[in-house]
Amino acid sequence: MFESNMITVVIDPEVCNKAVVSKAIAVALVSRAKLEFVYSEYVHYLEDGYFYDPVVAKTLREEHSEVNARKADELAQLARDAGLSVNVVALWGSPAYRSIVENITARQPSLVIKSTSHHNRLARIFLANEDWELVRHCPVPLLLVKGLPWSEPPSFIAAVDPDHLRDKPESFDKKLVAHTLELRDRFNGSAHLYHYDWVPPLSGLYPLRIDAASESAKLIAMGEENGIPATQCHWTDVIINDSLPALVEKIDAAVVVMGAISRSAIDRVFVGSTAERLLDELVCDVLVLKPD
Numbered sequence: 032m033f034e035s036n037m038i039t040v041v042i043d044p045e046v047c048n049k050a051v052v053s054k055a056i057a058v059a060l061v062s063r064a065k066l067e068f069v070y071s072e073y074v075h076y077l078e079d080g081y082f083y084d085p086v087v088a089k090t091l092r093e094e095h096s097e098v099n100a101r102k103a104d105e106l107a108q109l110a111r112d113a114g115l116s117v118n119v120v121a122l123w124g125s126p127a128y129r130s131i132v133e134n135i136t137a138r139q140p141s142l143v144i145k146s147t148s149h150h151n152r153l154a155r156i157f158l159a160n161e162d163w164e165l166v167r168h169c170p171v172p173l174l175l176v177k178g179l180p181w182s183e184p185p186s187f188i189a190a191v192d193p194d195h196l197r198d199k200p201e202s203f204d205k206k207l208v209a210h211t212l213e214l215r216d217r218f219n220g221s222a223h224l225y226h227y228d229w230v231p232p233l234s235g236l237y238p239l240r241i242d243a244a245s246e247s248a249k250l251i252a253m254g255e256e257n258g259i260p261a262t263q264c265h266w267t268d269v270i271i272n273d274s275l276p277a278l279v280e281k282i283d284a285a286v287v288v289m290g291a292i293s294r295s296a297i298d299r300v301f302v303g304s305t306a307e308r309l310l311d312e313l314v315c316d317v318l319v320l321k322p323d
Contacts, residue, residue, distance in 0.1 A: 038064045039135055041145035041165075042106060044072070044099040050178040051146035052106050054316070056113050057181075058142065058174075061217040065116040068107050069134055071127035072099055096121060128164035136170055147175040147310065162310065166291050166319050172210065173319045174286070175310065185220035185285035187211045188265075190275065192226060193249035203290055203322045208257050210320060211288045220285065223263040225278060226250050227271045243268065276312045288318045 040055045042048045059066050100121060107117040124130035135143055147162045165173055189211035191204045208224070215222040228246050247266040254264040267274045279287060289309070310317060 036064050037067055037138065037140045038062070039067050039069055039138065039140040039143045041131055041143060042068055042070045042103060043146075044070055044102040046146075048106055048146060051144055051176045052109055054174070054176050054181075055144045056110050056115065057218075058144065059110070059115050060113065062141075064141065065118070066107075066110050067118045067120060067138065067140065068103055068110075069120045069122065069131060070099065070103055071122040071124060071130045072096065073123060073125040073127060096123075126161070126164070128161045128168065131161075132165070132168045132170075140171060142172050142174060143169055144174045144176060147177060166310075169319070170321070175317045175319065177314060177316055179314060179316075181218070181285035181316075182283040185214075185218050186223060186282045187214045187220055188223045188225050188275075188278065188282075188284050188287045190225050190271075190287060190289040191250070191253065193246075193253050194228075203320075204253070206320060206323065207288050207290055208253070210318065212257060214286060214288070214318075218285075221263065222257075222259050223265060223278075223282065223284070224250055224254050224259055225265045225267075225275060225287075227267045227269060227274055272309065272312055275309065276314070279313055279315050284315045286316045286318050287313055288320065291319050291321060 038055060038059055040051060042051065055066060058064070100119070103119050103121070107119050110117045120134065122130040122134060143165070145162070145165060162175065166175075189207045191207055193204070208222075211222045214220065226246075243266070247264075250264045250266045251261045253259075254261060265278055269277075275287065278284070287309075
């Protein structure tokens with residue numbers, strides 16, 4: 032995550048960005064990285080020929096952009112005051128996520144940081160929300176910031192799968208753990224492993240038994256391989272939407288590190304990945320990774 036020297040921070044000049052800027056400054060300071068603040072703006076009625084002739088539309092777009100540019104530069108100044116190098120990039124296009132992803136793909140930062148907030152169920156299912164689209168399409172690690180300050184010292188959780196089910200290869204788990212350990216080391220915190228096993232009922236009637244001791248041992252073995260004590264390896268058979276938020280609250284976790292794997296188009300539209308479903312449930316920040 033800290034291999035390169037640039038972090039992209041996605042901001043929205045129309046809302047408060049103090050939380051995401053604060054987290055971006057903290058990460059940039061420990062990694063000695065440059066920051067690039069990116070925002071995408073688009074007003075459909077300022078397009079040529081929509082309501083205005085091209086000359087008037089161009090003038091109004093420039094006035095609109097100047098206001099947002101001042102707001103973005105004020106945020107960038109907070110990072111400059113902390114001794115960081117900051118570049119501000121304004122994009123124009125709809126949908127916003129597309130121009131942002133194109134910029135990220137071209138620039139190849141080591142990390143993208145963006146603020147997020149609660150989304151209702153209808154927004155998650157029916158709307159092309161920018162957060163969901165970035166989870167799906169962002170080609171580099173994506174840190175979604177919820178706004179709460181990190182605990183001191185911070186705790187970081189890697190959501191892994193020692194059985195390598197649900198389309199998750201072993202190499203992906205190693206990547207998740209590596210990023211978690213890197214966060215631990217950079218911020219002098221602690222690293223935890225989390226995994227849940229759920230077996231559907233046989234024929235929908237009779238639940239199958241899980242060998243809890245065996246499954247928990249697999250997670251503990253993964254922890255031992257990475258210098259994580261058994262007390263910080265959390266196995267459960269309680270569904271993830273309940274057990275992971277409970278663990279986050281119990282240890283006051285700062286970040287959950289999890290993977291997002293693209294499957295079929297139907298899954299992406301109607302079901303979504305585990306990472307997406309948990310965004311509403313988790314009060315802490317979420318670092319979303321993709322397989323190499």
